[in-house]
Amino acid sequence: MEFFPPDYSTARRRFRSAADRLGCTIESQAIEPRGPAGEELTIDVARWGDPQADRLVIVSSGLHGVEGIFGSAVQTAWLEKCGDTPLPGTAVLLIHALNPWGFAHSRRTDDRNIDLNRNFLLPGEQHAGSPQLYGRLDAVLNPPGPPRRFDFLAARALAALARFGRSAVTQAIAEGQYAFPRGLFYGGNEPSEIAGILDASLPRWIGDAGHILHLDLHTGLGPWTTYKLLADYRLFDDQRQLAHAVAAAGHLIEPQESPSGYYRSRGGLGGWCRARFTDRQYLLLVAEFGTYPPLKVLSALRGENQAHHFCKPGDARLAAAKQRLREVFCPRSERWRQRCIGQAVQLIESAIQGVRH
Secondary structure (H helix, E strand, O other), rough: OOOOOHHHHHHHHHHHHHHHHHHOEEEEEEEEOOOOOOOOOOOEEEEEEEOOOOOOEEEOOOOOOOHHHHHHHHHHHHHHHOOOOOOOOOOEEEEEOOOOHHHHOOOOOOOOOOOOHHOOOOOOOOOOOOOOHHHHHHHHHHHOOOOOOOOHHHHHHHHHHHHHHHHHHHHHHHHOOOOOOOOOOEEEOOOHHHHHHHHHHHHHHHHOOEEEEEEEEEOOOOOOEEEEEEEEOOOOOOHHHHHHHHHHHOOOOOOOOOOOOOOOOOOHHHHHHHHHOOOOOOOEEEEOOOOOOOOHHHHHHHHHHHHHHHOOOHHHHHHHHHHHHHHEEEOOHHHHHHHHHHHHHHHHHHHHHHHHH
């Protein structure tokens, strides 16, 4: 079976079909915005295993819209390949397309340009402000016009790196900002519709499980065909041991670490889940699969954002920008796809074994 879908509708159909064949319980949660053809868009949830499970593995995909191409492929592949005998006391919860609008429209954000993994602020935190350096870089990151064939992004980026340093620039760009609504990595001015859906529905989806290991699938950060597990909050010793056991061929990065090319973000789903479920043992790890070099990924994000805001429907520049965005987050390379989907399916299996011990 071809696991990598050409679009959101195909991804949803394949996921639900595979979940139904395995005997999962399936639920759909519609969102307000519509798809490109006016179709309904939904977050689909499939649960497999012991209904009264105390130990639960959650695998979520598509929080960053277009990254759902890979995430959906992984979830469908696991459904197709896993055994049909649930483990006693254990269940798996698959949350398909957390950002169905972004998936369907080939955007990383939701319909209000919100980067959802910057939107889950904790109680008392305000959806306001931005890193000081982000404001100084705004003209480079978010040009007020459609994409141009030559705009010298590489030269301007190198100048910024030379002036401010790589770590400072990376942190300022990707940390999350709440002051430039049309800009990259915008966290919104209030909780998003998706945040509200998770706040209302995730406790019911989890049920009575007391030990939860949550893998949130992402792409675009890190070396080609490798993956890392990222925590956006400091782990306790037992959580760290579990994370290392699950990581297998990957590597765990915690927020106190600052390896080259990585950053600390605000408003991440992991910290929000930990704060939301203080009565459970809840560990969320971002499973980040590497694709292209950072400047190429940033250039694709920047170009698609320009095209979205400044090109009319049907403009060839808009179509090209979206195709480029899909490529940097889910490469067409067969080697990349085979290797990464194999690693991801094995990661889910390791998580199931890990949460049981």
